Amino acid sequence: NAGVTQTPKFRILKIGQSMTLQCTQDMNHNYMYWYRQDPGMGLKLIYYSVGAGITDKGEVPNGYNVSRSTTEDFPLRLELAAPSQTSVYFCASSGLGAGGTYEQYFGPGTRLTVT
């Protein structure tokens, strides 16, 4: 299994541009998450999904949109990029594991700079 994959790895955007961060998992997990991490800080939840067709806001959803049309994919959309969205973005997924637990598996991250 590849686990959780994210593309692109790096991106530089100009203010006002739009882009979609891709996230795919091959573990058949129902639950998927998007976090952002600013330098020297912990991760903050942007959006999450409990299954295909269902999404909900996390702690810092403003400026972002998500969709979940399949179990595998959970793209994050930035419509009008702002310098405050410069961050590292992590996608994660979780599902019922062999031990009956729900630990989250994280992707490698997308490093986004908005200038």
Place this chain on the structure above:
Amino acid sequence: DAKTTQPPSMDCAEGRAANLPCNHSTISGNEYVYWYRQIHSQGPQYIIHGLKNNETNEMASLIITEDRKSSTLILPHATLRDTAVYYCIVIIETSGSRLTFGEGTQLTVNP
């Protein structure tokens, strides 16, 4: 979810045990203690979790006090590759639980 308190940084000599403390004095009866770590620039990695009993796996041991108000993550023989930020997180164990990451503890393993 209960709030956690961790020291901002710790050092450990290579080959020694690293003991990382976490206070969670407001934890409720149905909340679990989870530990994740984040090696520089990588996504966080699950380590271990527990409810009230001590737990051990191939990566670490988790010691939870009897009153459940604090816990300690133990890396029995720390290596340089264990240098990372370690996060203690308390959550209700349900499917789709959302993790709240604090500042964590920066563990530096020295040769």
